[in-house]
Amino acid sequence: MANNEIKRREFLRINGITGAALVLGFNFYSCKNSSEVRAEATEWSEMNAFLSIADNGQVTIMSPNPEIGQGVKTSMPMLIAEELNIDWKDVIVKQAPFDAVKYKRQVAGGSQSIRQGWISLRTAGATAKEMLINAAAEEWGVLPAECSAKSGIVYGPAGDKKTYAELAPLAIGQAVPTDVKLKKPEDFTIIGKSKKNVDLAKIVSGENLFGMDYYREGMVYANVLKGPFGAKLESFDATSAKAVEGVIDVIQMKDKIAIIAIDTWTCFKAKKLIKPQYSKSNHNTPEITAKLKALLVAQNGEDKRKDGNVEKAFKQADSIVERFYSAPFLAHNTMAPMNFFANVTAEKVECIGPIQTPEWTQGRIAELLNRPKEEVTIDMTRMGGGFGRRLYGDFALEAAEISDKIKKPVKLVYEREDDMQGGMYRPASEYVFRAALKDGEITGYEVLGASVNDGNCVRANNFPAGAINNYRVAAYRLESDVTTGAWRAPVTNFIAFAEQSFLDEIAEELNESPLDLRMNLLDKAIENQKNNKELTLDYDPVKFKGVLQDVAKHSGFRDNMDTMGLSAYYSHNTYVAEVAQVEEKAITKIYCSIDCGIVVNPDGAVNQAQGGVIDGMGHAMYGELTLKDGVAEQSNFHNYKIIRMNEVPEVEINFVKSDNDPTGLGEPTLPPAGGAVANALYRATGQRLYSQPFSKELDKVLG
Amino acid sequence: MKEFKLNVNGSSHSVRVHEDTPLLWVLRDHLHLTGTKFGCGIAQCGACSVHQDGVAMRSCVLPISAVGDSEITTIEGLSPKNDHPLQEAWIKHDVPQCGYCQSGQIMTAASFLDENPNPSDDEISQAMSGNLCRCSAYLRIKEAVKTASKS
Known part of the structure; x- marks a missing residue:
């Protein structure tokens, strides 16, 4: 808790929470979101940068981070409302303007909004609640500890009660407490209970919003x-x-x-x-691919990770498995150009x-x-x-x-063509995976990656690092004028597919089930962690095992391995395992198990997670952008295929129950999808997939 | 540029635009009805779907010169109180993620349900496959159309 304490204090200093003020005539909020008829608010008390309380009982909560469809405009205010002890029906959510002093990290990226706002936003709510209680206690001449707050009302020891609306003008004069206590997960009444998207009514009626x-x-x-x-x-x-x-x-x-x-x-x-x-521009996809492949051969550069003696392991191996994987450029193609x-x-x-x-x-x-x-x-x-x-x-x-x-x-x-042809693309990348096998075990493992403009196109300390003693990861960068950038789940959006397909092949080679192979590796990582406190791992193998077990249970994987593909990946602090089910060469269902700690808004989280799975499958199946003379050959949706409703499988989401602080959710369900689909398609077609889009490879097999 | 008269959501309007201006841009830039969205401009994504005499059309490829005296309905005019069964189903299922494609999805679905009030799951999938949702909220869109068809 000491760490949380520091974070709260820092929050008070940084987030301008001391700026309580009474604002008159601040009445431009309508009562639209509330179903009950109530008087128009005429006076608002600004408790801090995040929330204002009106004389009619409404509470305006400023949602600090940008909303891109990940649902933070609903879930971030839920964190504030939870600690303020108000009813969600009294909340009006407003997008906060950009103000780095008041709101600190106003970024939509890396699936970090909830994780990084977990303490600070709840503190904003709890601080205001305490000021309201203090104001009531002062009025009644009692100790704050004798009072309690529930549903926007403060209760005193003698049966007195006052609403937040009555107390707010007094509360803004109270000293800002610096040591507020936050609730325990078992006391949550808003967090963990589904709330609908706060902009829902506006979206379905076409109101000006974007x-x-x-x-x-x-x-x-x-x-x-x-x-x-x-x-x-x-x-x-x-x-x-x-x-x-x-x-x-x-x-x-x-x-x-x-x-x-x-x-x-x-x-x-x-x-x-x-x-x-x-x-003239000389940027062409075939040349870019050749240059990336050459980097994998030249290997000029530092290793990102090197454990044990990789060379020796490969020299002494009974057999070596080596596979190359190829990722095309992708455009983001947001619906709004x-x-x-x-x-x-x-x-x-x-x-x-x-x-x-x-x-x-x-x-x-x-x-x-x-x-x-x-x-x-x-x-x-x-x-x-x-x-x-x-x-x-x-x-x-x-x-x-x-x-x-x-x-x-x-x-x-922008026109769609400007958008698609002038993007910040997911960089094209090439990878080679090698495994040394001896006596039925993986004794050596090597991953090399090369990517356009990205010198860190690997995840050096991710699974199966720590599970294999002789282990090497290296990455090489190809500088290019082609503009590239972060595309949902950067790097992992492709490398997860490569790794999880590769492990599927190793399991087959070792005559082991794909699930057992992963579980055994994770057990080794746990054992190595115990024996070596210095072992650097980004992931927790115990949690990783948890999602694998969960997805195996829900999908019935052990009994249906000939029609299912398994894949699991850790990204954005979240563990996800997926099983794709194939029937007659088509993916009909994907099971997805997630450990992202506490789920703030369960129904929104399911929507988001399903979207990530389908997005991952869609781009693995169909996504491709190629360059000719520096221009993308794909310019619009007639020649850049995005997955459509008739191609979408059923997606079942299961969250592993957890009381841990929430982690990311906007991205983590995407990376494992490609691997699950590829491994399932292998069961149906006998064809291993090494490059995306899969549809191109499959055309060769399926005709 | 030329003067054009058009009927949108029961009101008549007059605009001065190039005659090849798609209805989409007349709605958005000139009538400030921005519920109809721009996605691709080539009738591939469905974000711009409106009704022309009750039938779903892609307004991004419908030039104003071809609109004539047809009745245009946009998402803003789909129902008097935003209570069309589809709008209610969208709320029930909390469909949107980013939300940008949703008015086009609803307009396509409304026209489809008028023609086929009791569709099968497959028929819904086929009918809605012309509309892209980049967030992939497809499963909820499908559920919401199903719910609306039963109401």
């Missing part, structure tokens, strides 16, 4: 034309484009061309009339839109426009998907630069 929907009187629209990766813009002729009625301007921004017009369609229409000349609003004036730089990294983007815009950071504001809208693409604020920078140049408020909108 960055793409943002409108401001007097704004103009823009689109940006980009050339091939690595190419320079040599010249362009915008005469015809400028002649299109409604076009306001066509401007050059280094190697990009911005088209500004009175509406979006006019931008798109005019863009097609521009004739740009670019220098990139977009952002910017209004740059002499006084300020106002930016509004979908962004996973407001703080980083603020800094970059300030630098780009040479303005002090304080003049740059970022408001976060709901995002039409993220998957990592909106970590990179390139589109926000473009909007700001255009607005700065044309001195108008502007909304930048």
Whole structure:
């Protein structure tokens, strides 16, 4: 608990929780989310940066992190409400603006929002609750310890009671406590009980909600034309484009061309009339693949991990299994193409839109426009998907630069083609896995990876590290002009498939069941941990075994191994095991067991986990982006296939019961899916899969 | 640019736009009905689905010049109080993740259920396969359509 104590104190210092204030006429919140009729709120008491209490009993909770579909706009406020002891029906959730001083880590990335907000958000609720209790105690002339709070009411020892609405104006004058106690999991009344998406009613009625929907009187629209990766813009002729009625301007921004017009369609229409000349780009997928493979042979670079004597193990092996795996580039393809609003004036730089990294983007815009950071504001809208693409604020920078140049408020909108062909792709990667087998055991293990722009395309301390004594992991980087970045579950989105398929082959070679092979390795890791306290492992083998056992139980894996594929992976602090079931060469069901600690919002968590499994299967089956002369050959959904409803299997999610603090959930169910599907398809087809998309490989077998 | 009159959600509107402007951009940029979403622009994802005389259409490839005096219904006009059985089923099943594709999903499903009020699971899957959900909330979309078909 000492650590939590420090975190709470730090939270108070950093998160500006001392800023209690009475706000009058703060009445722009409607009562829409509440089914009961109540008086309009006229006076709000701002307890701290995260919550305000109204005189009608409503509580506004600011959700600090960007919402990309991972559900944090519902689950983060649940953490605050839990400790405040209010009823969820009284809560109005609002997206907090970007404010690094008040809200600290406002990032949607790495599946970390709940994990990192677990203490700080609950502390915000508990602190306010204690101030309300203290205010009541003072009124009644009793000790705070004699009072209790429940459902927005403070109860005194003599049967007195006062609502939070009555107490809030008094509570804001109370000293901010620094040593609040947080609830034990068994006392939770909101955490662990499903709450519906707070924006649900707005989503199904088409209300303005997303960055793409943002409108401001007097704004103009823009689109940006980009050339091939690595190419320079040599010249362009915008005469015809400028002649299109409604076009306001066509401007050059280094190697990009911005088209500004009175509406979006006019931008798109005019863009097609521009004739740009670019220098030649030599980025082609076959060459990139060859270069990556050459890096695996050259092996120039440091090992990421080396245990024991790998060379000796391979020299003394009875047999060696060596397999190569190949990952294509992938585009993120969020449903809403990139977009952002910017209004740059002499006084300020106002930016509004979908962004996973407001703080980083603020800094970059300030630098780009040479303005002090304080003049740059970022408001976060709901995002039409993220998957990592909106970590990179390139589109926000473009909007700001255009607005700065044309001195108008502007909304930048990408076409799907701009989005798909000008992405921050999941980097193409190549891997080789080798295992030395002797006397029915894995005595040596080696993983080498090479990836575009990513020198850390391996997970050195992940399973089966620690389970095999002679173990080596190395990674090599190919620098490229092709822009790459984090794509949902970076690195693990592919390497998990490679590893879990490889282990399936080893199990077959050793005549062991895929489940036993993994369980035995994990037992070895547990034993090695006991004997060697210095052993570096990122994962806990006991928890890892837990999800494997759970998925085996739910799927009946042991009795159905000839029609099922097993896969398990640890990522984002969460353990996931999946079993895919194959019938007549099609995946019909995927069982998924998860240990992510306490599940904050179970129904939302199931939705998220199912989505991750299907996303993992979909991209493993169909996802591919190839480059020719620096341009993606896929430009839209007619030639870049995304999984559709008629291809989706049933997905059963089971959470392993846990009282541990919550870990990540937005990403971890994706990595194991590819391996489970590949291993299941092997049972049906006899064909091992070594590259994605599987559909291409399978076409060769299935015809 | 030309002047066009169109009927949307029971009201008539007049806009001045290029005649090849897809209905989608007229709705979004000129009528500020932003519930209809832009996803692909080539009728591959279904995010822009609206009803033209009661039938689901991809508004991203329907030029304003072809709209004429047909009745256009968008998600904002699907039901008077946002209480269409599909909207209620969507709430019951807490369908959305990011939510961006959902109005298109609902509009496609509404038109489908009008034609086929008692669909089988397979028929739902086939009918909804033209609509992408990048978050892969497909299982809930399917359940919600099923629930709505029974109400």
